[in-house]
Amino acid sequence: MRLGLIIVNMIKYIIKRLALSVLILFGVSIIIYGLVRIKPGLDFVQAKYYAQMQLDETGQVAQMVERQREIYGLTSPIFKGYLKWAGNIVKGQWGDSFIFSVSTGEVELLVDAEGNPVLDAEGNQLTKPISSSNVLDIIASKSTISFIIALIATILQFGIAIPLGITSATKQYGVVDYSVTVLAMMGISLPSFFFGALLLRIFSIQLGWFPYAGLSNPNSNLPILIDNIHHLVLPITVLVILSIGGLMRYTRTNMLEVLNADYIRTARAKGLSEHKVIYKHAFRNTLIPLVTILAGILPGLFGGAMITETIFSIDGIGKAAYKAVTMGDIPFVMAYNLFLSVLTVIGTLMSDLMYAVVDPRVKLVGGK
Amino acid sequence: MSTLVQENKDLINLPNNQEQDKQEPEVSLSDSAKVISPGRLVLRRFFRSKLSIIGLITLLAMFAFAFIGPLISPWGEVQMTGDYKWVTSILPHQIVVQELNEETGLMEEVTYVFYEVSDPYKVYAKTPPSWDHPLGTDQYGYDVLTRLMYGGRVSLLLGFIVIFSEVIIGMFFGSLSGYFGGWVDQVIMRVVDIFNCLPGLPILMLAAALIDGWGIEPRVRIYYLMGILTFFGWSGIARLVRGQVLGIRELEYMVAAEATGLSTKRKIFKHIIPNVMPQIIVQATLGLGGIILSESTLSYLGIGVPFPYAAWGTMISSTSGAEGRDILQNYPNIWVPAGVCIVMAVLAFNFIGDGLRDAFDPKMRR
Numbered sequence: 001m002r003l004g005l006i007i008v009n010m011i012k013y014i015i016k017r018l019a020l021s022v023l024i025l026f027g028v029s030i031i032i033y034g035l036v037r038i039k040p041g042l043d044f045v046q047a048k049y050y051a052q053m054q055l056d057e058t059g060q061v062a063q064m065v066e067r068q069r070e071i072y073g074l075t076s077p078i079f080k081g082y083l084k085w086a087g088n089i090v091k092g093q094w095g096d097s098f099i100f101s102v103s104t105g106e107v108e109l110l111v112d113a114e115g116n117p118v119l120d121a122e123g124n125q126l127t128k129p130i131s132s133s134n135v136l137d138i139i140a141s142k143s144t145i146s147f148i149i150a151l152i153a154t155i156l157q158f159g160i161a162i163p164l165g166i167t168s169a170t171k172q173y174g175v176v177d178y179s180v181t182v183l184a185m186m187g188i189s190l191p192s193f194f195f196g197a198l199l200l201r202i203f204s205i206q207l208g209w210f211p212y213a214g215l216s217n218p219n220s221n222l223p224i225l226i227d228n229i230h231h232l233v234l235p236i237t238v239l240v241i242l243s244i245g246g247l248m249r250y251t252r253t254n255m256l257e258v259l260n261a262d263y264i265r266t267a268r269a270k271g272l273s274e275h276k277v278i279y280k281h282a283f284r285n286t287l288i289p290l291v292t293i294l295a296g297i298l299p300g301l302f303g304g305a306m307i308t309e310t311i312f313s314i315d316g317i318g319k320a321a322y323k324a325v326t327m328g329d330i331p332f333v334m335a336y337n338l339f340l341s342v343l344t345v346i347g348t349l350m351s352d353l354m355y356a357v358v359d360p361r362v363k364l365v366g367g368k
Numbered sequence: 369m370s371t372l373v374q375e376n377k378d379l380i381n382l383p384n385n386q387e388q389d390k391q392e393p394e395v396s397l398s399d400s401a402k403v404i405s406p407g408r409l410v411l412r413r414f415f416r417s418k419l420s421i422i423g424l425i426t427l428l429a430m431f432a433f434a435f436i437g438p439l440i441s442p443w444g445e446v447q448m449t450g451d452y453k454w455v456t457s458i459l460p461h462q463i464v465v466q467e468l469n470e471e472t473g474l475m476e477e478v479t480y481v482f483y484e485v486s487d488p489y490k491v492y493a494k495t496p497p498s499w500d501h502p503l504g505t506d507q508y509g510y511d512v513l514t515r516l517m518y519g520g521r522v523s524l525l526l527g528f529i530v531i532f533s534e535v536i537i538g539m540f541f542g543s544l545s546g547y548f549g550g551w552v553d554q555v556i557m558r559v560v561d562i563f564n565c566l567p568g569l570p571i572l573m574l575a576a577a578l579i580d581g582w583g584i585e586p587r588v589r590i591y592y593l594m595g596i597l598t599f600f601g602w603s604g605i606a607r608l609v610r611g612q613v614l615g616i617r618e619l620e621y622m623v624a625a626e627a628t629g630l631s632t633k634r635k636i637f638k639h640i641i642p643n644v645m646p647q648i649i650v651q652a653t654l655g656l657g658g659i660i661l662s663e664s665t666l667s668y669l670g671i672g673v674p675f676p677y678a679a680w681g682t683m684i685s686s687t688s689g690a691e692g693r694d695i696l697q698n699y700p701n702i703w704v705p706a707g708v709c710i711v712m713a714v715l716a717f718n719f720i721g722d723g724l725r726d727a728f729d730p731k732m733r734r
Contacts, residue, residue: 024558025565028566035571035575035578044581185718186711186715193665193681194710197687198704201697205696299567306569307669322669325574325671326670330577330578333577337570341566344566
């Protein structure tokens with residue numbers, strides 16, 4: 001009976017949160033679309049193909065441009081255009097990138113003008129690999145490597161930051177605490193592009209310990225996996241050091257708060273060992289606020305690291321986004337922003353739900 | 369809210385110090401105690417922390433460097449210094465000739481490599497550090513130290529203007545939301561949620577890249593950059609202010625203000641805002657570091673402070689890509705100082721912000 005009530009409440013809560021998420025995504029998409037539309041003069045598709053349209057005599061380019069503009073609703077006034085674009089987004093038509101294309105793995109059978117198959121000397125039909133410029137395909141194909149890197153970095157980040165945060169809280173104002181605080185501050189204050197360049201200069205160029213760029217070296221005689229790891233040491237170092245500071249401080253603050261709680265005094269008064277007090281009684285309770293951090297992890301995991309990937313020439317989604325920005329590939333940048341917003345919204349939703357699951361004090365109030 | 373603090377010398381006058389007591393007439397506690405205003409108390413606590421003093425000194429030094437430095441420097445922001453270095457280029461050539469091998473008596477192909485060494489010629493860029501140019505000159509022949517000063521000017525000024533606008537906007541919406549509650553609160557907070565869900569750097573990049581395409585002249589583009597940073601940055605402060613206002617609204621003195629029939633405007637501006645100020649100041653100081661980081665990242669990407677103007681991020685961006693490899697490897701004097709400046713400025717703001725937070729509210733000490 002009671003369990004049933006809890007489940008009903010849970011479902012109500014989830015539905016309410018989902019509705020809110022949809023509302024937020026609606027707002028986000030308005031902002032992104034508005035940004036693209038406030039430009040005076042030619043819109044971005046026309047601007048992109050402007051030169052080609054001047055040279056084109058057959059009218060094919062003009063047709064293609066019109067088709068593209070149709071997808072983004074650029075042919076209509078802004079309000080109608082937004083509805084058209086949003087409709088296409090919901091339908092999964094996110095538009096085509098101007099500069100990227102990926103092979104879909106499928107092949108197209110070549111036929112000549114009369115519809116007969118084109119054969120090679122041995123009588124096999126010639127095929128052509130189909131490539132896709134659909135931004136969703138590109139995001140999917142590029143985010144794998146970014147995800148692997150981010151996953152390793154996140155695991156390392158948590159593995160290092162949480163123990164350090166706890167140590168610095170239990171030995172407050174000690175040497176460890178001060179060095180952790182200053183290190184955390186350094187990590188927060190370092191710009192990734194400077195830190196990356198510095199690491200490259202020292203460890204790659206000067207000392208030659210790590211390769212300069214890319215993911216693998218075709219001339220290397222190392223096994224491919226080891227070679228990849230060798231290439232990823234520097235980028236992951238950048239990601240970990242830059243993100244560790246915030247988490248460390250967060251853990252420390254929470255731990256300090258918990259250590260001042262009455263039940264910790266009780267635990268100590270009972271005569272429990274300090275180890276038990278800290279790791280059994282205090283640490284478990286610091287995990288609750290850490291759940292909120294989950295919200296920030298999700299976009300980080302799938303969204304790539306723009307600057308770091310660019311500096312180390314890793315062909316992930318971050319580098320793609322950077323390239324898209326510098327080369328004016330607005331469709332891809334729009335899709336990338338929207339993709340990240342969706343991830344953020346899902347992350348927030350998940351962390352809210354997790355919070356309710358982890359912390360029994362949180363009461364789910366659904367419906368009204 | 370005044371606080372009584374006994375000065376050290378008053379300990380001498382305490383009754384248990386018999387000898388002193390006999391010589392001097394008794395001084396009452398209220399006469400000898402000094403009243404310290406909350407502001408002074410905050411300052412005292414602020415200066416007690418070493419890190420905040422370090423932060424403050426660094427910041428003052430950076431300000432002097434960025435605003436007084438250019439007045440002293442003999443070079444301009446976009447002035448070719450005319451400093452040059454002598455360079456000899458070495459061009460390898462390879463030829464293959466048929467030659468008789470004397471041992472075997474056969475004709476063999478032999479490869480000769482020779483180097484064509486040019487006469488030394490002048491290069492007006494990337495000169496090494498010298499007395500005239502303590503950090504050398506960059507790839508355009510501009511003085512690096514002077515560019516560094518102007519870059520600091522842009523970063524610091526832009527940071528302050530942006531944070532000021534953010535505070536104004538955030539305070540306006542935050543206090544409206546917290547004070548009125550109800551549907552006003554709902555609407556404003558949902559908008560804040562939307563802004564919070566936007567990805568930080570990518571959306572800034574989208575906006576900056578779009579504006580890049582407008583073809584605005586460089587001087588004006590800096591203002592657009594400020595506008596973008598403000599537009600995407602105010603939501604955090606609005607949320608903070610709302611939370612504080614919600615708490616303050618329930619306090620007794622607000623009930624008293626209500627009872628005396630003060631106008632809403634007066635209640636918000638005279639009674640609520642001053643009490644939110646400490647948290648806003650802390651948040652703004654910490655936020656300044658973030659804005660400087662965002663600005664320099666955008667400049668690094670080439671869509672921030674536009675070219676003829678100096679910016680720290682732009683100076684580091686000279687190391688990126690294949691053509692930047694030479695600068696990355698051989699000319700640390702061009703890009704390392706800029707990075708150090710960014711780190712120092714951001715660190716200083718973080719230290720000061722942390723110090724202020726501890727000083728305003730010692731209970732919140734982290």
